[in-house]
Structure formats: structure tokens, C-alpha cells
Amino acid sequence: MHALSDPVRISIVAELRKAEEGLNCVETTSRLKCTMPKSTCSQHYRILRESGIIHSERRGVELTSKVRRKELDSRFPGLLDAILKAWRREHGE
Amino acid sequence: MHALSDPVRISIVAELRKAEEGLNCVETTSRLKCTMPKSTCSQHYRILRESGIIHSERRGVELTSKVRRKELDSRFPGLLDAILKAWRREHGE
């Protein structure tokens, strides 16, 4: 819950869900159009990773991350959908 | 989301949902069996109130709070249920 309570992290998760093939830090920040230092981005990804929300995989020089949909849906059915739906409602899009 | 990301606040909301007639700060802390100074409890209630999750009403010397079920369910259908369900799963009960 804490991992998803931060507005930046929720928007990262929302972007990751839209991108089938996953995203890396640089792509994420450019899509979010928010100027965020890479150290900050790295921290957010670390929190999402350690809380089990995303899974990251190295592809050459970059790190591609995806939302762990299946694991989340089986453990907490409907949770992520409800949170993202609520977030979209508040933040347009 | 931020209001519900704190473990103490989630457990307060869980207790409030169980109590039909609402609870005040003192009752809440005793039910949660956590030693929490009243100033801290007051802060948590304030955050829950300002985020629109609970509604508080003065009854004599005490302040009785209830979860705003209808408003939350109509604005964010399924959200609170999903969060509380996930929380119970992690914290037993």
C-alpha cells in the first residue's frame, strides 16, 4: 500500500501497464513528462520492486520493468485495478 | 491514497467499519490495543477527515466518526473494499 501511495509511483505503474513490453527509467520519465533526477527514479523503482509490484530485468545496458499482473491479481484480486481506476478519476487521462 | 497508506489509519478505518455507531479517538485506541498518544490519534483522524474518508460529528464531549461509505463507494467503486481486503490478508484478523 505504501508503495502505491506515492503519486509518482502510481503514475509509473499506470505507464508500465500501458506499455506491453515494459519500460526503463529513462522512458518512464520522458513519458511522465516530469523532470525527475535518475537517482529519484531509481529509488521509486526499487520501492516498487521490493514491494512486489513490478519485476525488472536487465537487457543490455538498460533495465526493463513490468507490472507483476498475475501475481498481484491472484494475491489481491481487484486491488490494483481499483487503485488505478481511482487514480485516473482524480488525475484525468 | 496517501490517507489509506498508513497502517494505523487503515486499521482505524477497519475498526470504524465494524462499529455501526461510529467511534471516538479513545475507543479506537483501546480497540486497536496500540499505545498511541491522543495527539497522534487526532492527526490520523484529521487526515482521514480531510481526505474525505470519514465524517466526524460532535456528541457532547466526544467526537464520533464514521466511514463515509456511500460517498466513497459511489466515487471509487470497490476501492475501499479491495484495500481493506488486502490489508486483512496481510494482517490476519
Added chain:
DNA sequence: TTCTATTGTTCGGTAATTGTGAACTAAAGA
């Protein structure tokens, strides 16, 4: 009314958390 007990809020200082730049590591290609 005045005193007392109870409930909750506000305020200020401290503790804990978060954000960020600088230095560093890892991989790939010239």
C-alpha cells in the same frame, strides 16, 4: 456560577523519511 473531569486540537521541537547531486558500477560499441 465555579470547579473538575473528559475529549480532542494546536503548537513546537525532535525523530524519521524522502529527494537529490556526485561518484560509482555495468554493459555495449567504437
Added chain:
DNA sequence: TCTTTAGTTCACAATTACCGAACAATAGAA
């Protein structure tokens, strides 16, 4: 090897949360 790109780690600054003390509000007793 040197360079470039992507991300991590570390240390410190900035922000936020916690908590005790003083305060406000209500109700009942004296």
C-alpha cells in the same frame, strides 16, 4: 581501451511524521 548510456549507492538537505505540553470545549458536580 575509451566512450556512451543506464542505473545504483552514498551522504546530506529538505520534508514530513511523531509526541509531549499547553490549550479549548463540553458536561456534570459542588
